[in-house]
Amino acid sequence: MASKSLSVQEIDAGSHPLVMGADSLRALDRRLGEAEGSAHFVLGDENTLRHCLPELLAQVPRLRDAETIGVAPGEGSKSLPVCQDIWMHLTARAADREAILITLGGGVVTDLGGFIAGTFKRGVRCVHVPTSLMGMVDAAIGGKSGIDLGGVKNNVGVFHDPLAVHVHVPFLKSLGKRELLNGVAEMVKHGLVRDAAHWEAIQQAPLHDLDALAPLVERSATIKAEVVREDPRERGTRKALNFGHTIGHGIEAYSWEAGQRALLHGEAVAIGMVCEAWLSWRLGLLDRESNDRITAYLLELYKPFVLQGDEDHRIIELMRNDKKNSAGQFRFTLLTGIGAARVDVPITAAQVQEALEHYRLLIRV
Ligand SMILES: NC(=O)c1ccc[n+]([C@@H]2O[C@H](COP(=O)([O-])OP(=O)(O)OC[C@H]3O[C@@H](n4cnc5c(N)ncnc54)[C@H](O)[C@@H]3O)[C@@H](O)[C@H]2O)c1
Ligand SMILES: [Zn+2]
Structure with missing residues (x-):
């Protein structure tokens, strides 16, 4: 205008x-x-x-x-x-x-x-x-x-x-604070898949201070707008925004049916990002230090969600229902560094299970 x-x-x-x-x-x-x-x-x-x-x-x-x-x-x-x-x-x-x-x-x-x-x-x-x-x-x-x-x-x-x-x-x-953190998870994702400086800035920012948060909100909204502009029908680059969402969706859906507590979308995505950053490292795409920093930041910001090992099957089943995971193969968006993502990485159910096990060990200590 x-x-x-x-x-x-x-x-x-x-x-x-x-x-x-x-x-x-x-x-x-x-x-x-x-x-x-x-x-x-x-x-x-x-x-x-x-x-x-x-x-x-x-x-x-x-x-x-x-x-x-x-x-x-x-x-x-x-x-x-x-x-x-x-x-x-x-x-x-x-x-x-x-x-x-x-x-x-x-x-x-x-x-x-x-x-x-x-x-x-x-x-x-x-x-x-x-x-x-x-x-x-x-x-x-x-x-x-x-x-x-x-x-x-x-x-x-x-x-x-x-x-x-x-x-x-x-x-x-x-x-409310919980709703604010719900959105912060998507902002973290924007930084991780697309803009290392944005990820650094989010980590430094006092999230409760709206003046400090405002430019970061605008940066994240801009990243979403740019990605949508590049790929309006979700054929390629827009899939980068799925980072943390494949396992995240499974955990989110699972939390609604489990007795524990229903997770907000962003809370589940935060856990999904911990698991998927680890998978990125495991596959040799992401360096260990970056994975450690992502994990430490997210675990500090979001309360742990206790998962029993025998629940993995149900989570994986729920992931299969997700429309993006048809034909039995999981296709993940993983990190190739801070600020860079690779889409359509094939992942097996056994690897998903390992990632969930990794999260379980992290929150136990
Ligand atoms: N279309 C898309 O591309 C897209 C992408 C992501 C999410 N979604 C959808 O978005 C929905 C989740 O959005 P949400 O997390 O904003 O949930 P929401 O709209 O339910 O808002 C969360 C809560 O915050 C309250 N609220 C909102 N703004 C407030 C404010 N300024 N002050 C006080 N209270 C306020 C709402 O009343 C509600 O209780 C889901 O249905 C999801 O499917 C759509
Ligand atoms: Zn999301």
Whole structure:
């Protein structure tokens, strides 16, 4: 957006711009002025409407007449009944094809809102305003939307590019520490697969200090945007973002069915990164010192998740269900150094088991 007076940074994420900086929300006001929507709807959950809507309305005057639509916080809102309610609501308010939906929330709200926008009247425009760290550095960027169905996450969805994604880091003020660390795991991953300096900076940063965190959030969002731009349909380089996610997904799914405690996605990915960095070292791709540093940092930041040896089979079975691991072979994204990844590395179930055993030994000491 051409503007001399606004302090914003605009990055091309391929099919949509990513807007960051102190005046990101003011830039949204301008964008909406140019877009000339017939009506504006703001979708949020109870937390984001309480904590973030007042600031959004203060900085985006064009939204003061917008209708707000609230959903319950949590993954449960990425569901067909919630979609039906929202479609009905939009219909009752006579929303037409020129209406614009603004999503204000974490990944749940941006995934749900992107799907609503992609389907209502065969597609209306939307803008994502992520409020969680996971949303800012990952979920809101790239145009993937979806809901859960039949117990399968993101089972139904569409690619629907937003008009733009506007990141406003101060929204993180009200985000809980556990949710913050959830997003930090993705930031660590961005550094490890793509940018050694970013990984170094994350390790130095006081994560609770938003002023220190802000440039790192923006760097991570930029990395996600660049990767999406290079590979919008996940054919090659975008797979680099799967680092930590192959084993991580297995552990995440396992934690939901095990009695212990349900892990957040980022918490499971942190364990996945410990295991997969070790596999990278084991295969001779990554040097030992780098592996040790990654392991030490992640183990300090994230609580251990106790895994019994007899649970490995179930975790491996859950990994097989993951759509990226078809045909019995696991294809991993591993590190070839700090800031560099290799995709599609074949790994056997026995090697996965060794990696899980390695994690077990690490958290025992
Ligand atoms: N589309 C994609 O490419 C993509 C990528 C990654 C994740 N996702 C999806 O994102 C979802 C997870 O996102 P998430 O971790 O943001 O979860 P979330 O949206 O449930 O947000 C986590 C919690 O934080 C609260 N919250 C959010 N912002 C807040 C704020 N500023 N202040 C106070 N509370 C706030 C929410 O109400 C919620 O309780 C999953 O459904 C996942 O599938 C999608
Ligand atoms: Zn992830």
